[in-house]
Amino acid sequence: MEIPVDDGIVLYTYWRSSAAYRVRIGLALKGLAFESRPVHLVREGGEQHQDAYRGLNPQQLVPTLLHDGHVLTQSLAILDYLEERFPQVPLLPADAAGRARVRALAQLVACDIHPINNLRVMQYLERDLQLPADARTQWTLHWMAEGFAAMETMLAASGETGTFCHGDRPGLADICLLPQMYNAHRFGLDLAPYPILRRIETACQQLDAFTGARPEKQIDAA
Amino acid sequence: MEIPVDDGIVLYTYWRSSAAYRVRIGLALKGLAFESRPVHLVREGGEQHQDAYRGLNPQQLVPTLLHDGHVLTQSLAILDYLEERFPQVPLLPADAAGRARVRALAQLVACDIHPINNLRVMQYLERDLQLPADARTQWTLHWMAEGFAAMETMLAASGETGTFCHGDRPGLADICLLPQMYNAHRFGLDLAPYPILRRIETACQQLDAFTGARPEKQIDAA
Numbered sequence: 340m341e342i343p344v345d346d347g348i349v350l351y352t353y354w355r356s357s358a359a360y361r362v363r364i365g366l367a368l369k370g371l372a373f374e375s376r377p378v379h380l381v382r383e384g385g386e387q388h389q390d391a392y393r394g395l396n397p398q399q400l401v402p403t404l405l406h407d408g409h410v411l412t413q414s415l416a417i418l419d420y421l422e423e424r425f426p427q428v429p430l431l432p433a434d435a436a437g438r439a440r441v442r443a444l445a446q447l448v449a450c451d452i453h454p455i456n457n458l459r460v461m462q463y464l465e466r467d468l469q470l471p472a473d474a475r476t477q478w479t480l481h482w483m484a485e486g487f488a489a490m491e492t493m494l495a496a497s498g499e500t501g502t503f504c505h506g507d508r509p510g511l512a513d514i515c516l517l518p519q520m521y522n523a524h525r526f527g528l529d530l531a532p533y534p535i536l537r538r539i540e541t542a543c544q545q546l547d548a549f550t551g552a553r554p555e556k557q558i559d560a561a
Numbered sequence: 562m563e564i565p566v567d568d569g570i571v572l573y574t575y576w577r578s579s580a581a582y583r584v585r586i587g588l589a590l591k592g593l594a595f596e597s598r599p600v601h602l603v604r605e606g607g608e609q610h611q612d613a614y615r616g617l618n619p620q621q622l623v624p625t626l627l628h629d630g631h632v633l634t635q636s637l638a639i640l641d642y643l644e645e646r647f648p649q650v651p652l653l654p655a656d657a658a659g660r661a662r663v664r665a666l667a668q669l670v671a672c673d674i675h676p677i678n679n680l681r682v683m684q685y686l687e688r689d690l691q692l693p694a695d696a697r698t699q700w701t702l703h704w705m706a707e708g709f710a711a712m713e714t715m716l717a718a719s720g721e722t723g724t725f726c727h728g729d730r731p732g733l734a735d736i737c738l739l740p741q742m743y744n745a746h747r748f749g750l751d752l753a754p755y756p757i758l759r760r761i762e763t764a765c766q767q768l769d770a771f772t773g774a775r776p777e778k779q780i781d782a783a
Binding site: 397398399400407409411412413415416417419420423424435436438439440442443445446447449450451453454455459460463467468470474477478481485486488489490492493496 | 622672682710718
């Protein structure tokens with residue numbers, strides 16, 4: 340059930356953006372209605388570089404979230420804000436050590452896989468370094484495999500891993516994992532070495548909050 | 562003054578690691594004593610890849626922090642943990658929107674500049690892509706300049722910017738900015754376009770917590 344928010348939540352999003360996909364899942368898990376405003380990252384050189392959007396988000400990245408008169412950027416900062424303003428359906432555990440574990444798993448993806456493979460980096464590899472397509476794909480797969488191997492090891496080593504990354508409720512680490520799994524499928528990463536990640540992906544895909552946030556379900560999907 | 566911590570805090574660190582440098586500043590701002598255990602990232606192929614350290618940190622990155630029986634990884638997750646366990650000298654403002662702003666500034670550096678320029682990426686550019694030294698330096702400077710330009714714009718646009726990134730107390734955004742400024746000096750980035758970043762850097766360097774955390778002050782400095 341969606342909770343109406345008086346002043347509304349607006350999300351500037353792109354269907355295939357991992358970072359926007361994270362926020363879509365977080366909003367859905369908390370049952371928060373929002374208005375999607377698509378920003379096309381590729382068409383006409385990228386709408387994120389146009390003045391109107393740059394004024395909201397000087398990094399020229401998605402997502403940007405509007406709420407209560409605030410303009411919020413950076414997906415993890417947005418998710419922390421939502422956690423503080425809408426504590427129902429918590430995305431983080433209650434104990435400090437558990438929270439640190441979940442944040443570390445989330446940041447493994449959000450700091451150490453995704454930004455290195457993001458659109459602007461891939462464009463630099465192609466345009467500035469003239470790297471051919473197969474080498475660019477190898478680049479993408481390399482950083483995913485390195486990050487996923489570490490994440491699989493961390494999940495295997497901890498008794499706190501449950502149906503989801505942390506216990507039996509989905510949270511911030513799952514929110515970061517699922518969009519990265521989407522990218523892994525898209526680029527053809529061999530997922531055989533990561534049985535725990537695959538199991539958690541399957542568990543998340545049973546939930547409407549995760550499936551409804553998928554790229555192909557978005558109003559701007561190609 | 563340092564607050565003794567009964568069970569001790571141990572930080573696995575490397576003098577030039579931006580991420581370890583962040584945690585050193587955070588610990589110092591909170592007045593928390595800690596034991597430094599250096600992990601040499603370059604010598605003998607990198608001590609972070611040896612089994613003993615990999616067992617603590619499967620990502621084979623620094624820092625790792627030990628406290629109260631917990632093994633914590635990812636610098637921002639560690640800083641959030643410290644904020645929750647040791648709320649004295651807060652690193653984040655009290656209001657949700659202010660916290661989101663500070664987190665977004667911190668993540669601009671910690672997600673969108675630093676990981677793209679980190680050692681393992683530079684090694685991939687050199688070893689796997691055979692990119693010459695001048696092109697590698699251009700890569701480094703490109704991502705710093707892009708990130709700093711956005712950060713300068715965000716700081717200039719907000720009435721919440723003060724002596725520091727957020728008001729007149731140093732916090733998480735400053736903690737992320739200062740190590741990135743160190744890297745900018747090291748690689749010779751032209752800092753003229755970023756007067757606010759330079760002003761905040763100068764303000765931070767008046768404080769012992771920031772100067773004591775500098776790379777050249779560490780026990781493993783070359």
